[in-house]
Amino acid sequence: MNGNTLKVAGQQSISVGRVFSRLWENSGMIVVYIVLFILLSIFVPFFFTWRNMIALALSISMLGMVACTMLFCLASGHFDLSVSSIVAFSGVVAGVAINGTGSVILGIFAGILAGGIFGLLNGVIIAKAHINALITTLAMMHIARGFAYIVSGGQAMSIGNTGFFGLGNDIFLGVPSPIWITIACFAVFAVLINYTTYGRNTLAIGGNIEAARLAGINVDRIKIIIFSMQGLMAGFAGVILASRMTSGQPNAAQGFELNVISSCVLGGVSLTGGVAPIHGAIVGVLIMGTVQDAMSLLNIPTFYQYVVRGVILLIAVMIDQIKQHRSGKPT
Amino acid sequence: MMDMTSFLEFRNISKHFPGVQALDGVSFGVREGSVHGLVGENGAGKSTLLKILSGAHPPTSGSVLLSGQEVGFSSPRDALDAGIAVIYQELNLVPDMSVAENLLLGHLPQRRGFIRREKLFQTARGMLDYLTENIDLNVKVKRLPIAQRQMIEIGKALLHNAKVIAFDEPTSSLSGMETKQLFRIIEALRAEGCAIIYVSHRINEIFEICDALTVFRDGRLIETFERMSSVTHDMVVSRMVGRSIEDIYGYRSRETGETVLDVQAVSGPGVSEPASFSVRKGEIVGFFGLVGAGRSELMRIIYGVEKAIAGKVLLNGKQVLIDSPAKALNVGIALCPEDRKLEGIIPVRDVKENINISVRKQFVRAGFFLNKARERENAADFIEKLQIKTPSMEQLAGNLSGGNQQKIILARNLSIRTAVIILDEPTRGIDVGTKSEIYRLIYSLGERGMAVVVVSSELPEIIGICDRIIVMSKGAIVAEVPRAQATEETILHYALSGHGNGQTTTGEAK
Numbered sequence: 122m123n124g125n126t127l128k129v130a131g132q133q134s135i136s137v138g139r140v141f142s143r144l145w146e147n148s149g150m151i152v153v154y155i156v157l158f159i160l161l162s163i164f165v166p167f168f169f170t171w172r173n174m175i176a177l178a179l180s181i182s183m184l185g186m187v188a189c190t191m192l193f194c195l196a197s198g199h200f201d202l203s204v205s206s207i208v209a210f211s212g213v214v215a216g217v218a219i220n221g222t223g224s225v226i227l228g229i230f231a232g233i234l235a236g237g238i239f240g241l242l243n244g245v246i247i248a249k250a251h252i253n254a255l256i257t258t259l260a261m262m263h264i265a266r267g268f269a270y271i272v273s274g275g276q277a278m279s280i281g282n283t284g285f286f287g288l289g290n291d292i293f294l295g296v297p298s299p300i301w302i303t304i305a306c307f308a309v310f311a312v313l314i315n316y317t318t319y320g321r322n323t324l325a326i327g328g329n330i331e332a333a334r335l336a337g338i339n340v341d342r343i344k345i346i347i348f349s350m351q352g353l354m355a356g357f358a359g360v361i362l363a364s365r366m367t368s369g370q371p372n373a374a375q376g377f378e379l380n381v382i383s384s385c386v387l388g389g390v391s392l393t394g395g396v397a398p399i400h401g402a403i404v405g406v407l408i409m410g411t412v413q414d415a416m417s418l419l420n421i422p423t424f425y426q427y428v429v430r431g432v433i434l435l436i437a438v439m440i441d442q443i444k445q446h447r448s449g450k451p452t
Numbered sequence: 453m454m455d456m457t458s459f460l461e462f463r464n465i466s467k468h469f470p471g472v473q474a475l476d477g478v479s480f481g482v483r484e485g486s487v488h489g490l491v492g493e494n495g496a497g498k499s500t501l502l503k504i505l506s507g508a509h510p511p512t513s514g515s516v517l518l519s520g521q522e523v524g525f526s527s528p529r530d531a532l533d534a535g536i537a538v539i540y541q542e543l544n545l546v547p548d549m550s551v552a553e554n555l556l557l558g559h560l561p562q563r564r565g566f567i568r569r570e571k572l573f574q575t576a577r578g579m580l581d582y583l584t585e586n587i588d589l590n591v592k593v594k595r596l597p598i599a600q601r602q603m604i605e606i607g608k609a610l611l612h613n614a615k616v617i618a619f620d621e622p623t624s625s626l627s628g629m630e631t632k633q634l635f636r637i638i639e640a641l642r643a644e645g646c647a648i649i650y651v652s653h654r655i656n657e658i659f660e661i662c663d664a665l666t667v668f669r670d671g672r673l674i675e676t677f678e679r680m681s682s683v684t685h686d687m688v689v690s691r692m693v694g695r696s697i698e699d700i701y702g703y704r705s706r707e708t709g710e711t712v713l714d715v716q717a718v719s720g721p722g723v724s725e726p727a728s729f730s731v732r733k734g735e736i737v738g739f740f741g742l743v744g745a746g747r748s749e750l751m752r753i754i755y756g757v758e759k760a761i762a763g764k765v766l767l768n769g770k771q772v773l774i775d776s777p778a779k780a781l782n783v784g785i786a787l788c789p790e791d792r793k794l795e796g797i798i799p800v801r802d803v804k805e806n807i808n809i810s811v812r813k814q815f816v817r818a819g820f821f822l823n824k825a826r827e828r829e830n831a832a833d834f835i836e837k838l839q840i841k842t843p844s845m846e847q848l849a850g851n852l853s854g855g856n857q858q859k860i861i862l863a864r865n866l867s868i869r870t871a872v873i874i875l876d877e878p879t880r881g882i883d884v885g886t887k888s889e890i891y892r893l894i895y896s897l898g899e900r901g902m903a904v905v906v907v908s909s910e911l912p913e914i915i916g917i918c919d920r921i922i923v924m925s926k927g928a929i930v931a932e933v934p935r936a937q938a939t940e941e942t943i944l945h946y947a948l949s950g951h952g953n954g955q956t957t958t959g960e961a962k
């Protein structure tokens with residue numbers, strides 16, 4: 122800038138490897154994923170087949186959808202642990218509504234709305250009553266799970282209307298609908314985080330909430346929007362899950378919330394807020410799903426799969442830590 | 453300098469932080485039984501030196517010698533064991549533990565893991581008696597006033613047989629009486645042969661208590677005075693700032709117009725008495741007061757961060773209701789907050805984002821889609837205008853120096869083109885060169901017709917740059933002084949006594 126350049130920590134020295142190091146700094150996990158994908162394609166039988174690719178994509182569709190809104194939650198420096206229970210609750214609500222009214226559309230909206238209400242509650246409590254998000258959503262996790270059991274009477278709600286199953290099972294251009302929906306979600310939320318005031322204000326809140334408030338951002342409103350969107354998205358995911366399973370199951374998606382958060386962190390989303398690239402969430406979800414898929418193909422017993430998942434998460438955050446340390450980013 | 457009588461000696465100490473040379477080849481000695489003052493502006497390197505002394509930071513190069521022996525501390529614990537204690541502004545006490553426990557923390561007398569209460573109380577009582585402090589040993593430290601907590605910190609140091617005690621701005625939150633008490637203790641320690649380092653901004657105190665003095669500027673040792681008898685106040689100041697006072701402020705007078713901001717009988721948290729003042733178009737009004745006088749609190753009420761209990765704010769003659777910062781910016785009042793790190797900068801986002809955060813909603817298309825081209829243009833514009841030194845607008849704001857961060861916040865607030873701008877401590881922690889730049893910028897804001905309010909704890913700064921000075925004390929506006937009549941003595945008198953000159957706009961017919 123007009124000759125006033127200053128040597129600042131984090132600035133890379135000019136070198137041959139500069140292009141690569143730029144790619145590594147900005148999207149190191151993408152590089153890791155591409156390498157992983159190529160290795161698995163070569164060494165794991167049946168991995169790189171159309172059939173398996175579709176199975177893989179389908180297996181991460183719900184994770185991907187909820188990761189979109191979780192990204193915003195993490196970007197603002199918050200957590201949401203209630204998504205798993207909301208997924209179950211909204212699936213049950215959709216089942217009840219469809220069986221009760223016979224209308225598929227009504228059922229879908231009821232499920233999404235049910236999720237949205239829990240999300241709104243989360244947001245209002247966190248923003249207005251100033252209760253820590255971790256605690257609020259932990260409580261809501263129990264409450265929503267409880268309601269899922271209460272509404273369904275503890276049983277899986279079989280859904281009679283076959284018209285509903287299309288949402289989760291229809292195939293368009295050879296690809297099942299949940300995958301299309303997930304891709305659409307990623308596209309929409311990529312635009313939201315990168316190109317809208319909502320997205321940038323969310324990052325600002327996570328980066329320094331007091332500064333954001335004093336800079337004229339309506340912090341409370343944005344928090345409420347973030348959690349409401351999260352609830353709506355979890356509700357939508359729950360409805361799709363119910364459609365795929367042809368029933369609303371009150372015990373669905375146990376532990377799902379931590380998978381979503383792990384995926385985001387794996388992709389380089391900061392837990393302290395302010396740093397939340399959408400490609401991070403996508404790559405995190407892909408790594409999670411791909412490793413899972415490969416382990417199944419290799420017939421690795423489930424017990425070991427848990428260990429592997431944990432180890433991968435640890436390695437990923439350590440890589441991130443080292444990277445941040447080297448580039449001198451403030452932590 | 454290599455005086456053989458030096459008990460503690462710094463030899464060629466340098467400390468480099470990423471992007472900053474915090475200390476550059478500093479050498480001086482401190483004699484036994486003497487108080488050695490350290491002065492310098494914020495960022496001059498005093499605190500860094502104390503951190504090196506205490507073992508909190510290792511020096512990049514150079515060494516610390518104690519009785520002629522080189523010592524290297526890898527932790528504050530090491531330094532303490534060697535007899536060096538640093539008493540920081542923010543005291544390191546455990547608020548929920550008792551006075552006695554705090555005094556002996558880390559060395560609680562015990563037998564097989566059980567605390568020996570009589571021994572604990574006996575030792576603690578002995579120390580408090582020595583310090584002539586009559587404090588209940590069972591009371592929790594958080595219930596004590598700052599002055600007494602400081603005494604406990606000193607007691608802790610003495611219980612470690614500290615031979616070197618360094619005080620970092622010890623009087624910043626003490627009253628006059630408490631300061632006297634502290635000085636009495638420091639004198640007693642000197643008489644017992646301790647080597648004492650005394651860091652302060654208050655030059656009067658330095659002359660009162662110190663036997664020798666070292667002046668720092670921009671990480672360099674400017675001069676060490678081994679005897680205070682030959683030193684004058686002006687000598688110290690000129691060494692500190694490196695030029696004469698007028699040069700720094702370079703005051704420019706300008707035309708002022710109609711009243712823009714009119715605050716009428718506003719009170720709220722921290723502002724106990726109804727506060728009234730007004731600022732004209734193009735005018736620079738300074739707010740001075742001691743810590744806790746209510747200056748920042750008043751500004752936060754006007755800006756809508758805190759709720760007003762009573763009063764009203766008029767902007768260009770029309771009453772405005774401000775209940776949030778967003779509203780304040782909408783009607784035309786901007787505030788650059790006091791605490792840059794806590795309330796200003798978003799360290800993990802880049803310079804461009806930090807500049808555009810408030811203004812971007814004026815650029816958006818279709819309600820909420822960013823106009824990235826306009827944002828880049830705006831950022832580039834201000835980076836050039838305010839001479840923000842950054843490798844690029846994509847650099848993370850947290851990587852820049854304090855002065856440049858301050859400029860980013862200024863850029864953020866100037867982007868919105870408000871009628872009023874409130875600058876709370878605009879030059880805190882900024883080097884002298886950048887200060888001058890910021891002053892010039894403040895004049896140019898006035899020249900462009902903005903109404904400017906500057907809140908500052910630095911009296912020379914307030915007197916140096918403002919057209920009119922409003923003094924606050926204990927939550928009330930107590931005096932209003934035009935530039936021509938402003939002297940350090942009068943303003944400080946109002947701030948300390950809380951008695952005004954009766955010239956405030958309170959109750960003035962409008």
